[in-house]
Amino acid sequence: MRHLMSPLDLTVEELDKLLDLANDIEKFPEKYAHACDGKRIATLFYEPSTRTRLSFEAAMMNLGGKVLGFSSANSSSAAKGESVSDTIRMVSCYADICAMRHPKEGAPLVASMVSRIPVINAGDGGHQHPTQTLTDLLTIRSLKGRLGNLTIGLCGDLKFGRTVHSLIEALVRYTGIRFVLISPEELRVPDYIREDVLRSNGVPFEEVIRLEDALPKLDLLYMTRVQRERFFNEDDYVRMKDFYILDSAKMKLAGPDMLVLHPLPRVNEISTEVDADPRAAYFRQVQYGVYVRMALILTLLEVNV
């Protein structure tokens, strides 16, 4: 039995297989409509997350399975002081697989150590969010046709953004990847990403402040939100939140095939006028999130179609 805690739990070969399955699901959804008949997923969400929870639930329903769970710690037995280990032992009796979101880092790992069913980390604090990374990889591979030989711009909060860190760690395993890291001085990537992930893997990268300087050379722009909860000082947040706003004028600087991705939710960093641009891929990315979660559920449940 396997669990998924980090995107790096999967080898490049396993990842390719998973993404192939997701693409097959995209092409022939009816083939998979009853693949999980009689199976249940438990979505154990100790903190609210509309998109991720609904995506898991939609994925299981698309496979013919059923869904149970809770969407906040207040509505679960955690409010009575139950440990994660006890909760998963109980849930193992009710469901065949579970997706867990928890504000504390490592909680899904604790669950996986005693669970009788596969556990998927659906986000643990600022630590890992592997299914977002799988979603990003599937989107890139499906729309660009490859995961190597790409110049990728990452823009916004590169210091606290876990999706950015996970994506970098996943992409450095492919050849011909270059990064342009676009952030204000205060929100640059942490040292360990620069040293232990980028430099130690010999991946070329540059760090720039102006988005306009980077746009013409990118195959892909990954935008992120500056999160208020990461700042101790409201003034710093207000100053940073409007640092990067992608609008139609800036999009004119980009190439005709450059894709724009965003893990969502956005606040104001992408103007709504960009939504109609064919290069805006962030809503298609949400759809790919469902396909990749369907593929993941099938893989972890060892269901062959």
Place this chain on the structure above:
Amino acid sequence: MLNVGAIEEGFVLDHIKAGKSMTIYHDLKLDKLDCCVAIIKNARSNKMGKKDIIKVECPVDMMNLDTLGFIDHNITVNVISKGEIIEKKVLKLPKKIVNVIRCRNPRCITSIEQELDQVFLLTDPGKEVYRCMYCEEKYRGMRNK
């Protein structure tokens, strides 16, 4: 120089950084053992200038060498039998240490679930980096440096 008698059966921890012997005494839980323990502080050393030494009269397998390797892998462990040194154990950085140090990340699951073991894994032997098994936060506390 102060003389402490030789031991018949047990082990001698030599080349402990001066001043660290009491920390090691507690970390190895030697205070829990019902046997003779001698702690020598600030002994003269050609190599180190000053050093601490701990002598313990008990079987060497009663000691957690992983813990000692984590604290300072430059310590020499001499195993004594019938008054003679029969073996010098080489300490290595352990791949995993359990319940020796605590994760200080307030967002870690161990901060709210106190019954969990505190487990750290050696993730970069070259740089001697240990990370919490749960949240992967780097251990930034002092070892014996």
